[in-house]
Amino acid sequence: MKIILSIDPVRFPLTGIGRYTFELARHLKEIAQIEQLRFFSGYRFTDDLPKAVQSSKPNIFSPSNLGRTILKNSLTVEMYRLISTPIKRYALRGYSDYVYHGPNFYLPSFEGPSVCTFHDLSMFTWAHCSPPERVKYMRKEITLTLKRTDMLITDSEYTRQEVAAYFGWPLEKIRAVPLACSADFRPRTANELIPVLRKHGLNLHGYSLYVGTIEPRKNLDVLLDAYTLLPPSVRQQWPLVLIGYHGWRSEHLHARIKAAVSEGWVHYLGFVDTDELPLIYAGARVFVFPSLYEGFGLPVLEAMASGIPVVCSNASTLPEVAGDAAAMCEPQDVEALSNLIVMGLEDEIWRGKAIKKGLLQAAGFSWKRCAEETLAVYREVI
Structure with a gap:
């Protein structure tokens, strides 16, 4: 051949x-x-x-x-x-x-x-x-x-x-x-994670994470709305970290992100070096991905492989990628997404099950x- x-x-x-x-x-x-x-x-x-x-x-x-x-x-x-x-x-x-x-x-x-x-x-x-x-x-x-x-x-x-x-x-x-996903996405020890997290001003397991282009298709308006519903103490304890390029027609989103950054509950890191990205995944408390449309949904797979609980939408391909390992909701349901984020941050029983299921699901790819x-x-x- x-x-x-x-x-x-x-x-x-x-x-x-x-x-x-x-x-x-x-x-x-x-x-x-x-x-x-x-x-x-x-x-x-x-x-x-x-x-x-x-x-x-x-x-x-x-x-x-x-x-x-x-x-x-x-x-x-x-x-x-x-x-x-x-x-x-x-x-x-x-x-x-x-x-x-x-x-x-x-x-x-x-x-x-x-x-x-x-x-x-x-x-x-x-x-x-x-x-x-x-x-x-x-x-x-x-x-x-x-x-x-x-x-x-x-x-x-x-x-x-x-x-x-x-x-x-x-x-x-x-x-x-x-x-x-790359074998670089895997669970890590605290000693591996802390130097990179400290460089970006992050605490170990002290933040929610989104990775993807900053654009309307990723449904970030809903994510920001859902995070706004969290009690202020929860948002301060576990701020939302956003990683991704500027996408097309993202001016409105960046204005919202800038305002949330000034309030202290969002960190926008922009583009992160390839060597550091898997470590920031593995250091997160929960991964949140409410996208409206994906051809596959690689960030969800990367998060599961990193041993991080996943909350995502049930849109397009994401149920195929996540299987039964993630907590899912309709992409436009702000209240449901907010409740799932709280579960991902605070419910230790669900978190433990989601981590185990996620690692097993990711191993199939x-x-x-x-x-x-x-x-x-x-x-x-x-």
């Missing part, structure tokens, strides 16, 4: 789709049944995965970087399309005996069998949460991908059903292959399994 894997999304620091592509590539390399595994980056082949020191300079041909580089207006989008399409087609000629895998929605014109991973449908169902030119570009590219690909991979069964229904695509040509199930999809298209 011969495979070409696009590694365009692999940019450091690794997040989301970049992490998925990096881990998939690493584990595919370990599978003996794969005779040749070639990585395709931009418009050329490369023998090795990027390292952090190699990724400081953006690759203009990487779709994962379009939001920062060229997705500013319609003219640059079309220029990119006119330039990149024939270059990629030319670079991939003569490889029809390979399977080409696009891990990030995009699939160039390719003469052999091909597979593409769709992580969610946010560009169609939550378009108002992304820059309009990015939405326009991705919609056009996804439509082309559906014409080119032989099979699709999704991160969850929920997204598998959603893609089939939305596009009228045959369900038998879509496979759900769950993601995993692995990048080795992800690679093996992806290999099975390659076999199908061959």
